[in-house]
Amino acid sequence: MTYQCSKEERAFLDKYDASKYERPSVTTDIVVFTLDDNDRLSILLIKRGQFPYKDRWALPGGFLHTGKESLDDCARRELKEETGIENAFFSQLYTFGAPDRDPRTTVISVAYMALIPKHRIKVKAGDDAKEAGIFQIKYDVDGMQFSNSQMTIRESDLAFDHASVIRMAITRLRNRIDYEDDAFSLLRDPNEFTISELKKIHETIKNKTLDLPNYRKSFLRDYVKSGKVVELDKNIVSKGKPAKLYKLLGGDAS
Amino acid sequence: MTYQCSKEERAFLDKYDASKYERPSVTTDIVVFTLDDNDRLSILLIKRGQFPYKDRWALPGGFLHTGKESLDDCARRELKEETGIENAFFSQLYTFGAPDRDPRTTVISVAYMALIPKHRIKVKAGDDAKEAGIFQIKYDVDGMQFSNSQMTIRESDLAFDHASVIRMAITRLRNRIDYEDDAFSLLRDPNEFTISELKKIHETIKNKTLDLPNYRKSFLRDYVKSGKVVELDKNIVSKGKPAKLYKLLGGDAS
C-alpha cells in the first residue's frame, strides 16, 4: 500500500527521526517439527557457533532484515537457510519479549512453528551454526530431553528461553491437530498416502494409539465427503490387504 | 536470570555493538473488548493526535520502552494509560510485521486482546490520543463498522492495519470462548453473578441465542461440579423467579 497523506504530514514523515525511541532487535526463531524414521516427534536444533550461548543448542532463526522483509519472510528465509526447504507449512506461534532473555540487549523473538516431513529436510550448518541435527523429544522427571543416536540434550542446556518456546510449540501443536489440517504437512507425500499413514501422524502428536476403524470413519466423514481429499484408483503394495491411496486437494499443506 | 559466562564471552558482550543490525521499532496494540450497555460486543478506539494517521481512529497502544519492560508489561502499561484498568485479563494475539504497515519506518506491532467489563473502563484521552470511545461492532456489505450514539467509523477509516488486527481478534475470541474461561472476565462482578448473565456474554460473542436450560446444564457440569465456581447462599432480586448467585474461584479472571 502507498500511504496517501497531506503535504503537511509528508513533511513531518520526511523529517521523522528514526532513532527517537530506543529500539530492540527482532529475530524469528522456528520450531521445526518432524517425525523421525521411527515415527517419533522430533525437532531441529542447531549448535550455536557464536556468542552468546556459543556451543549451546538452540532453535534455528535469525535477525529480521529490517525494512526489507516481513516477519513471515524472515522466518521463511531462515527456514530455507537452515533446512533447504522452500515451501513449508509454518505458522506464527508467539512473541517472546522479556528484557533479559538475551544477554546482549533486548531481543524480541517472534517464534514460528513448521511441520516438515523428515526426508525433505537437508540439515546444514549455516553462518551461525556449527552443527545441526534432528532430535527426538522425550520426557523425564527433569522435563524435556532431545536425543538422537549420538547424544542427549537436556532442556536446561538449551540457549536463551528456547525450552519455553519449544514447550509452547508442542502444546499448540497438540491443540491444533484436532481441528486444523496440520497432519497432512507431515506426510511423506500428500499426493499419495494411506489412512494408516495419516493416523500414525496423529498418534505421534497426540501420543496415544487410535482405533483404525474409528479413525477411518472420521477421516472419510471429515475429508473425503467434504472433498478436501480424493480417493485414488490405486492401492499400495504391502504385506496385508493393500490400502487405498488418497490425495490431498487444494492447499497442498506442504 | 543472570547470565553466567566465561571471561572471554563477557568481553565479547561488553564490546557488543548494539547498532550492528538495523532495528525496527516495536509497539504493542490492544484490542479492548467489552459489552456496551445493551450487551453488544464493542471495542475501545482512540483518535490519533499525532502523525501518521493523525485524526484517524486506531487501537490504543504505544512503543515498547526497550530494556525497561517486557512486551506484556508494555501492553499492561498502555492499557492502564488508556483505560485506567490495572488488573485486566489480556492475552497476546499475534505479531504484525509487514515492512510498510507504518509509513515512518518498520514498526513491529505485537497485538494483544483484553476483555474488560464496561463499568471498569475509564476512557481517557492520553498523550497521543485526542479522543477515545467505546464503539459497537457491526457488519455490513463493506465489512465492519464501529458506532456509538454519535458516529459511525468504517473499517477502511481505521489507521494502519488495525482493521486486520480487530478482525483477527474477533475470530480468536469466538474460537476461544468455547474452551477457555474468557467469558468470566466480562462479568460485572465475578464474585456474584447469575447463570443468565454468563449466558448473555456467550450469546453476544457467539452472536446467537442459546437455550437457557441447556446452557445451565453445561454450566453446572463444566464449572460447578469441577469446583471452578461455587453456588452462593444468596439469590438475586429480580422481576421473575430469583436466580441463584455464583462466585468464580481461583484465577479471578479479572
Place this chain on the structure above:
DNA sequence: ATTAAAATAGTACATTATACCATTTATGTC
C-alpha cells in the same frame, strides 16, 4: 387473585465418540 417474567427441572432425539467384532485380501511358509 391474576398475570407475567424469569429460573429451574425434566424429557426426547440426534450427533458424535469409543470400544469392539467380523470380514476381506493380500503375503509368506510348510
Place this chain on the structure above:
DNA sequence: GACATAAATGGTATAATGTACTATTTTAAT
C-alpha cells in the same frame, strides 16, 4: 495348495454430548 499372519475394510453396540422442546416453580407487578 492349505494355512497362518498381516493389514485394511465393514460393521454393531454403547456411552457421551449437544439440541430442541415442555413443564413447573417462584417471585414481582397489577
